Amino acid sequence: MKRLLVSVLFVAALAAGAMSPGAAGAEPENSIDLGIGGGLQLMPHCKGGVLIAEYEHMLGPKLAFLGRGSGVHYKFDDGTYVENGRPKGIDVGVRYYLSGGMKGFYFGGALGYWVNDWTFTDNQGQPSETQGKAENKSVRADLDFGVRIPVGSSSVSILPSVHVGKYFASSTCEYTAPASLAGTSCSQDSEVNFYGFLALTVGVAF
DSSP, rough: HHHHHHHHHHHHHHHHHHHHHOOOOOOOOEEEEEEEEEEEOOSEEEEEEEEEEEEEEEEEESSSEEEEEEEEEEEEOOOSSSEOOOOOEEEEEEETTTTSSSEEEEEEEEEEEEEEEEEEEEEESSSOOEEEEEHHHHEEEEEEEEEEETTTTSEEEEEEEEEEEEEEEEEEEEEEESTTTTOOBOOOOOOOOEEEEEEEEEEEEE
């Protein structure tokens, strides 16, 4: 249901942006953006959601600095291998507004540091089933593009966007089951290392 809601809101907001004229007034230099992500999942067998908090500061007529904190929850399940994780991290980067100012269509890129605590079950339901827990420390590369749609003449905007990216991770892992392996190290790597999703944020410029 959450994935469907994000997808519907994304399409509706994008359509509204294509039909709505830009708001007039002084150009803001900063914005706080809060939102959610989900909907599109580029990785097979994986679903999840994202919470997003961003700060933007204009560096020039079209270029903005971007700082972002995010938290993700996901589940990967291909019927044999199941993985549950809650990555969280901070990204820094830039956004480029094609029309100038903090409005209209944009694209951006960011790099971040992420930590993911996750659990896994391998060979699920079979006599050889194993379970474990792990931690990833990652550098994340994220690309996003979208549109900032003003709400009337207010300082509030709606930002539907698309994100794609990849985690470059190193992992530590240990088994938790069966009892004969509990506490011993394992070599299981996370199956979730790239992603794509729709996001819908609300920005307040100042």
